[in-house]
Amino acid sequence: MNPFSYGRAGDVVDAMRQGANGAGRFLGGGTNLVDLMRQNVEKPSALVDLTGLPAAIEEAQDGGLLIGASVRNGTLAAHPAVRTRYPLLSRALLSGASSQIRNMATVGGNILQRTRCAYFYDPEGARCNKRQPGSGCDAIEGFTRYHAILGGSDQCVATHPSDMCVALAAIGADVQVMGTSGERTIPIVDFHRLPGDRPDLETVMEPGDLITAIRLPPLPAAIHSTYRKVRDRSSYAFALISVAAILDVKDGVIDGIGVAFGGVAPKPWRALRAEAILRGRAPSEAAFREAADAELVEARTLAGNGFKPDLLRRTLTAVLGELAEKRA
Structure with a gap:
């Protein structure tokens, strides 16, 4: 130490x-x-x-929720407003880690957690550009079952581990940050960086910055939402892939849509192409598969994760089908 x-x-x-x-x-x-x-x-x-800082979940003036960065993951998952108005967020939190860890981990820390790539965690035996820029990436030619198919680069293919952040991306949450020049608000979809040629730069945070809160927008469609995580074992395992989805159907067509993926990219992946395909369409298995194909058009698989595109396609179709059936 x-x-x-x-x-x-x-x-x-x-x-x-x-x-x-x-x-x-x-x-x-x-x-x-x-x-x-x-x-x-x-x-x-x-x-x-920071454990002495206030940890509150409050109603925002615009009808959303303001969540203090020191709020524990377990507390957030159990909050009545989250469970009823943003069920995908509660389900994402409950699918992460163990109850003991959820009761210790904070919302701010969850957003900033680093990849669980085994090569990143091995400073004595593995090369990692995220840990030591310019050293190389042993993961690309190594064990890649858990690695990225979207948004990776020749420098890094590690995935972001958070379940909570995938749900926040689908919701369109904002991160409030205090820095030396004052407070600023950053959309969660812009908060994490893709690796490019600088995988060591993981977020847009600057030295000395502090996350103070997360803001959930008022989003009535989020009542009709869910989170599904596919993993190698049923508990305390990181996602092979995950899907956070919001789907509201009015007059037979998709009116409200929000989709994000986990386990497939270096950041929580907002599926904007899939959403554009589905918005205004009648919900159907064919439309859901078309949306998945549009999002996966630039997917690049590695030796050990070639199963991920089809697994993601099938999971997205099943999740959206389940939500559409409830709205029928």
Whole structure:
């Protein structure tokens, strides 16, 4: 373990003061950061503990929800407003990790969690451009069952591990960030970066930035939503693929649509092409498969994940079919 200083923040202003030089890291539940420190992947010189900051879920003025970054994942999943108005978010949270981890992990930390690529977690034995830019990527020619088919690059094919963020992408949530120049709002779909030639730059966050809240927009169609995760075992496993979907049908055609994928890209993948295909169409298996094909047109598989496009196609068709049947 590398030596580091430790301090507890009394409020956001105090947290920003302690993290002003950007050399340390903010600590929420620690369910990812502490693991990375133990593996010598992360070596912060300082930790600023945020567990004393307020953790509230409040009604926003526009009818949406404002979720404090320190809210625990388990608390958010069980909140009545989330369960009734955004069921896909509750289901996504409940499909992630174990109950013990959900009761420790925070919303802000969930958004910032790093990939679970085995090569990234092996600083002694594997090359990883995300961990050490320019060193190479052993994953591309290695074990790729869990790796990306969309949005990857010749430098990195790791996937983003969050279930929660996939649901947030389908909803169209915003991330509120406090930085040295003040507060700014970032759409969740723009928050994470694709790797390109700089896979070490994973988000648009700047040194010293602090996530303060997540804003869910008022979205009546989200009542008709779900989240489905396909994985190698039924609990405590990361997604091979996942689908978050919102589908509202009025007068026989799709009126409200939001689709996002997990387990297939370096960031939560908002399926904009699929949505464009479906909006205004009558729901049908043929339309759902056409939408999946449109989203997968640029998919690039590796030796170990050639099954993912068809698995994603079948899962999306099943999920949208289930939602459409309930609206019939």
